[in-house]
Amino acid sequence: MTQTLRLHYAPDNASLCVRLALLELGLPFETALLDRQANAQNAPEYLAINPNGLIPALETPDGPIFETAAILLWLADRQPGTLCPAPTDPGRGNALKWLFWLSNTLHPALRLLFYPGFHIGPSEADQEQLRMRTRERISDLLDILAAAPDAPWLDAEAPSIHACYLAPMLRWPAIYGGRTDWYDLGRWPRLLAFAQRFENRPAAIAAALAEGLGPCPFSAPVHPTPPEGSAT
Secondary structure (H helix, E strand, O other): OOOOEEEEEOOOOOHHHHHHHHHHHOOOEEEEEOOHHHOHHHOHHHHOOOOOOOOOEEEEOOEEEEOHHHHHHHHHOOOOOOOOOOOOOOOHHHHHHHHHHHHHHHHHHHHHHHOHHHOOOOOHHHHHHHHHHHHHHHHHHHHHHHHOOOOHHHOOOOOOHHHHHHHHHHHHHHHHOOOOOOOOHHHOHHHHHHHHHHHOOHHHHHHHHHHOOOOOOOOOOOOOOOOOOOOO
16 A cells, blocks of 8 residues: 555544554554544534544545445455455355444444434433333344354454454443443353453554553443543
8 A cells, every 4th residue: 555544533432443453454554533522523624534424434545435344344355364254255245244233233223322312302211211222232232242153253363353343342331321230241251251352462452552441441441541532
């Protein structure tokens, strides 16, 4: 690549998934902080890159890319077979299935939990009812994932774009889900083991330092103390 990759990010946002993949691949990249407290994700300059006003976006030699799964897959295909089976690999279909499950099923459920006001009226009682049902939904989804026999990336020592995507999503419910008494990753021993294994990888350690995520960011998360910007 002749042009430096540029990640538009905010600490402990979905851009963390992309940062993890960039670090795992050893690709050089720059970061551009989006100040969420100043609503920078909706500034005209950023909307020209990502018209959805969502984080992340990645500027690449092929143009800007938004949507977390799309960015992760594009990055993986820079080094085929490293973080995702190559397009001709027989395991490619299974890998895509779980990538889009993370993107289209688990991630939207988390957004419902964190931003109920975007999806329902201003009533706090209504929003809490939505949160309550969404907590149940997320627990059900994690039950499915933890029992999946065809998700070998959960148990692998090698990294994957799935791991880069999932690890932050296992962190966020403990911090941003309102009540914290409903979520205990230890309920899913397979997922807890995954989180502990992944957070000890050099790339995860580097990402945690860059975004102030603490020593056990995925298995025992704490509120971030980022050196720049804000997670919310």
